[in-house]
Amino acid sequence: MEKHTLIALMEDKPGVLNRVSGLFRRRNYNIESLSVGHSETGGISRMTIVVNGDERIVEQVVKQLDKLVNVTDVIDVSHRDSVFRELALIKVNAGPGKRSEIIELTSVFRARVVDVGATSLTVEITGPESRVNSLIGLLEPYGIEELARTGRVAMVRSGNGNGSSRGIDF
Amino acid sequence: MKRTGAQAVWESLVREGVDTAFGISGGAVIHLYHALPDYPIHHVLMRHEQGAAHAADGYARATGKVGVCVATSGPGATNLVTGLATAYMDSSPVVAITGQVATPVIGTDAFQEVDITGITLPITKHNYLVTDVEELPLVMKEAFYIARSGRPGPVLVDIAKDVQAAEFDYDYPDEVRLPGYRLPAGDISAQLEAAAEMIESAERPLIVAGHGVVLGAAEDSLLRLVEQTQIPVVTTLLGISAIPETHPLCLGMAGMHGEAYANLALAEADLLIALGSRFDDRLTGPVDGFGAQAKVIHVDIDTVEINKNVLTDLAVVGDLRDVLPQLISAVDERNRDEWLARIRLWREESAQRDIVGQETDELVPQFVMRQIWHATRGEVIMVSDVGQNQMWEAQYFVHHRRRGLLSSGGLGTMGFALPAAIGAQLGLPEQQVWVTAGDGGFQMNIQELATVVQEKLPVKIAIMNNGYLGMVRQWQQLFFEGRYSGTPLLGPDFAKVAEAYGIPGITIREKAQVDAAILQAVETEGPVLIDFRIVQEENVYPMVAPGRPVNEMIRRPMPTGKR
Numbered sequence: 001m002e003k004h005t006l007i008a009l010m011e012d013k014p015g016v017l018n019r020v021s022g023l024f025r026r027r028n029y030n031i032e033s034l035s036v037g038h039s040e041t042g043g044i045s046r047m048t049i050v051v052n053g054d055e056r057i058v059e060q061v062v063k064q065l066d067k068l069v070n071v072t073d074v075i076d077v078s079h080r081d082s083v084f085r086e087l088a089l090i091k092v093n094a095g096p097g098k099r100s101e102i103i104e105l106t107s108v109f110r111a112r113v114v115d116v117g118a119t120s121l122t123v124e125i126t127g128p129e130s131r132v133n134s135l136i137g138l139l140e141p142y143g144i145e146e147l148a149r150t151g152r153v154a155m156v157r158s159g160n161g162n163g164s165s166r167g168i169d170f
Numbered sequence: 171m172k173r174t175g176a177q178a179v180w181e182s183l184v185r186e187g188v189d190t191a192f193g194i195s196g197g198a199v200i201h202l203y204h205a206l207p208d209y210p211i212h213h214v215l216m217r218h219e220q221g222a223a224h225a226a227d228g229y230a231r232a233t234g235k236v237g238v239c240v241a242t243s244g245p246g247a248t249n250l251v252t253g254l255a256t257a258y259m260d261s262s263p264v265v266a267i268t269g270q271v272a273t274p275v276i277g278t279d280a281f282q283e284v285d286i287t288g289i290t291l292p293i294t295k296h297n298y299l300v301t302d303v304e305e306l307p308l309v310m311k312e313a314f315y316i317a318r319s320g321r322p323g324p325v326l327v328d329i330a331k332d333v334q335a336a337e338f339d340y341d342y343p344d345e346v347r348l349p350g351y352r353l354p355a356g357d358i359s360a361q362l363e364a365a366a367e368m369i370e371s372a373e374r375p376l377i378v379a380g381h382g383v384v385l386g387a388a389e390d391s392l393l394r395l396v397e398q399t400q401i402p403v404v405t406t407l408l409g410i411s412a413i414p415e416t417h418p419l420c421l422g423m424a425g426m427h428g429e430a431y432a433n434l435a436l437a438e439a440d441l442l443i444a445l446g447s448r449f450d451d452r453l454t455g456p457v458d459g460f461g462a463q464a465k466v467i468h469v470d471i472d473t474v475e476i477n478k479n480v481l482t483d484l485a486v487v488g489d490l491r492d493v494l495p496q497l498i499s500a501v502d503e504r505n506r507d508e509w510l511a512r513i514r515l516w517r518e519e520s521a522q523r524d525i526v527g528q529e530t531d532e533l534v535p536q537f538v539m540r541q542i543w544h545a546t547r548g549e550v551i552m553v554s555d556v557g558q559n560q561m562w563e564a565q566y567f568v569h570h571r572r573r574g575l576l577s578s579g580g581l582g583t584m585g586f587a588l589p590a591a592i593g594a595q596l597g598l599p600e601q602q603v604w605v606t607a608g609d610g611g612f613q614m615n616i617q618e619l620a621t622v623v624q625e626k627l628p629v630k631i632a633i634m635n636n637g638y639l640g641m642v643r644q645w646q647q648l649f650f651e652g653r654y655s656g657t658p659l660l661g662p663d664f665a666k667v668a669e670a671y672g673i674p675g676i677t678i679r680e681k682a683q684v685d686a687a688i689l690q691a692v693e694t695e696g697p698v699l700i701d702f703r704i705v706q707e708e709n710v711y712p713m714v715a716p717g718r719p720v721n722e723m724i725r726r727p728m729p730t731g732k733r
């Protein structure tokens with residue numbers, strides 16, 4: 001089973017997210033992450049979906065998504081030169097004795113401390129999932145109190161500059 | 171023009187060419203019903219909303235037009251669910267209009283509130299919740315456009331009660347704006363050339379004709395293609411009537427209860443040309459063994475169906491209405507005598523096993539179906555229910571009339587036949603419409619007999635009454651140690667029930683009485699119900715056991731002695 005990254009553009013209307021998530025459940029697709037927000041066009045949302053499955057399953061996911069009336073475009077960017085990013089907020093146990101150690105780790109990962117409490121630190125990291133996973137792994141021994149991950153967002157690279165404005169031939 | 175939301179709904183229906191709607195009134199559609207008498211729409215009051223959805227579906231299947239049903243919020247709307255799922259599985263164009271509680275109380279668990287757009291999400295092609303009256307005209311326009319275009323399907327429009335009452339300036343749009351809804355429009359000439367080459371080089375090609383041929387009104391083209399290429403045709407259940415079953419190249423229905431020679435042809439073919447069929451498991455059996463010797467050409471209007479169940483060697487995405495004429499001009503004539511001769515041998519062998527050719531005094535359902543065909547000369551619309559009766563109808567009534575069989579194929583909805591026949595009869599008042607059902611399924615929507623009477627519909631009803639949920643009993647007999655758990659079924663005296671509704675009822679126990687009863691039904695002007703007390707433990711043969719390939723069939727034994 002392979003991981004595939006899909007980008008879907010859809011009308012920003014009530015219930016559309018429900019249609020998409022309902023489709024995944026009904027068709028028994030294995031979704032690893034799903035992240036949605038505004039796109040560059042008003043009234044159009046952009047969703048990045050990471051789905052597990054072989055080529056045939058993914059072909060079905062793409063076509064089923066595209067069949068939804070509110071979904072305007074779907075593209076599989078797995079084999080395209082793309083930027084993948086995820087953001088995570090990690091609240092980690094940090095008594096006064098451990099703080100500097102954690103802050104040091106954080107800076108190695110180009111992450112940021114965004115909140116300091118009496119017994120904990122909150123770290124923000126943005127990057128490819130592998131980097132996020134590594135930092136989480138290193139912070140685990142200190143005790144992670146809370147973890148929030150956004151799931152993957154993706155964008156195709158523009159290459160030598162003659163691509164479309166958003167780098168995808170939709 | 172000032173209109174209320176309710177008026178706008180009916181006016182939009184009229185503009186879409188609707189003259190019949192099936193429904194039941196209620197609190198959340200009271201504004202709709204208040205406005206209804208001012209519009210030239212015949213409203214058919216059903217006895218259950220499930221019946222309304224099936225009737226709209228039956229109307230659509232019989233006429234090719236969009237069927238419309240109406241229900242109130244809450245239980246009215248949820249009662250539509252089975253009917254909408256039935257229409258969705260069989261790609262039937264239906265628009266369902268439901269009332270919703272008023273916008274200020276949506277989400278408060280108000281009286282008779284239910285999230286019907288949420289509930290019907292996976293069983294509609296699309297749906298809408300209208301909370302602003304200004305959106306209503308465009309929503310109605312889009313609903314009809316989506317329901318009837320491309321691969322047809324049901325669309326539900328849920329309209330809040332205060333929206334129905336609100337006044338606004340009504341203006342019906344000329345066009346829809348659906349950026350995410352695209353119909354197949356690609357150039358397929360290259361694929362068709364490739365298809366023609368595959369067809370010409372195939373020694374044992376076979377066409378699998380599905381519902382798409384009927385939905386695309388491509389029956390004439392199919393016939394021309396078949397005669398030009400001499401390629402035999404099997405159909406799916408819903409593909410029945412895509413080609414006249416009287417045609418020598420038509421092998422009838424294939425699949426779990428298909429003709430043996432149709433299934434053998436499927437197994438032996440070296441090229442399968444699927445036209446508007448989604449390769450349902452009841453056709454294919456386990457897909458890994460399906461068409462083991464064959465290359466597959468798959469023509470479908472819905473790209474999602476390509477490679478969904480059966481992997482395709484060549485896909486053509488398009489409407490058969492457009493694709494078939496192009497394919498015809500691309501392929502050459504060819505003689506296929508050897509292949510056809512093999513099929514003829516299989517056919518002769520099957521005829522020897524056929525129970526209808528055997529001497530028996532028992533009242534068997536196959537004989538009843540065959541005699542209905544004889545008496546009507548096949549010139550009627552058959553509406554079958556689900557189960558053994560459905561398979562006997564498919565096997566023993568010889569369908570040659572366009573859209574001559576309406577049946578719930580994908581969802582397999584027991585209780586479909588009677589309300590669907592009501593819809594069909596209203597859509598085609600000049601045609602004779604027959605319901606064939608089992609005693610189990612008929613009891614699931616028996617209340618619609620009242621609608622038959624209220625609407626003065628001359629529907630003929632034949633019940634194959636064996637006192638069992640027969641198809642499940644057959645499985646229990648063959649695969650579950652003969653343990654008849656939950657299948658023996660006590661029914662009423664159906665003839666008396668019919669009489670209570672004001673419909674002549676006949677009970678038939680002897681084979682010798684069958685023809686006279688059918689003739690009486692054919693010749694009676696109004697509705698007639700015949701309760702055929704058939705042999706209780708008759709089975710449907712051939713049968714492909716679940717999980718087995720289609721050419722491994724359980725057959726009726728060869729008769730001993732002479733035929």
